[in-house]
Amino acid sequence: MKEPVYEVFARKTREEPLRHIGYVNAMDGDLARVYAWKTYDEQNWFEMCVVPRAQILPVNRHESSFLPAPPADEAVVHSRAVASYGGSEMAGGGVR
């Protein structure tokens, strides 16, 4: 079964902007929601959203990290994500 990629965005408080925190592979939006909530559960999120990667339109860079979808053998959770909430603020800077 083919599973599209959903990008995951979240924020810890109402005052913060949503940030990209990673992605999941899921058959549909319902499963993407569950997978995102259950996979990126290291924080007590105020808000989390998922967006189908295919719906993201690059504006100025065609080598955007959101395009193209990774091949199946690369579809591992966290592999292209920011490692954890905060990303570059963490030691090592996460994986961008």
Add this chain to the structure above:
Amino acid sequence: MSTVAAPGTAFERADALPGDVRAPLRDLILVLADSKRLLGIRYSDWMLGAPSLEAGISASSMAQDEWGHGRLTYALLGEFGDEPKALEHEREASEYRNPEALDRPVRSWSELVALALLVDTALAVQYEALVDSRYTPVRNRVQKLLDEEAFHFQYAAGWARGLGKSAQVRGELRDAVASLLPQTLRWFGRAEAAERLVQEGIVRARPDALRERFLSCIGPVLQDAGLAGELGVGERDGRWSWSGEIGWEGWDDTTRRAGGSGPDEETIARVRGDKNRALLMD
């Protein structure tokens, strides 16, 4: 769900409950606690065998949720003179009150999806009828649990829809649901057994209303999966029903089981924590 309004003030403690309500409420709480504990085991069986990493991570998380719900539900029994720790660690398999479907491991991913869609949803529907309970200790604990259950339902529904689209496994899912559906509808029990709890506003819906509510949750999913008709589940004027008949032979209102000797030995050893019995903390 057509809920039943009951006037009167809240019952803050178990000893404030009418005498003929205490026993059926204790029965219900123990049924729910055991069911949660066993369902957690079944999700945990698939942490490493799920079709994708995300599905396995979610199964693992749902196992934790169920064990948390079980712990929280067992704790309610302290009010009834029970020792929750003894209930969790010292009972024989035959004393467990989980649905029979949880007695032994499921054999396939389709069966797990059916279990999640039917048994987990049935439990959530029964807990939902406690959200406005007049029994305060129960009411205080249920909402958070239901918030977590919303994700479990999305998980089960997403997978059921997905498997329904696969010619390869669609039949497997249909057979698994067909096997579980009658017993899960029966699990809500008989009207007479629940009547006092409903009259006193402890449980806010009668078994038939819970069955209908349950069908209104799973019916649209089965329809999307292309299975509703084959399984006798249908909707008319906004109301979902099942065309089959529930068999009550051997049914025990207190355990909500119709026979069987309880979970198998390996399962019960895991449930009780037999391997680490020497390390149990007071």
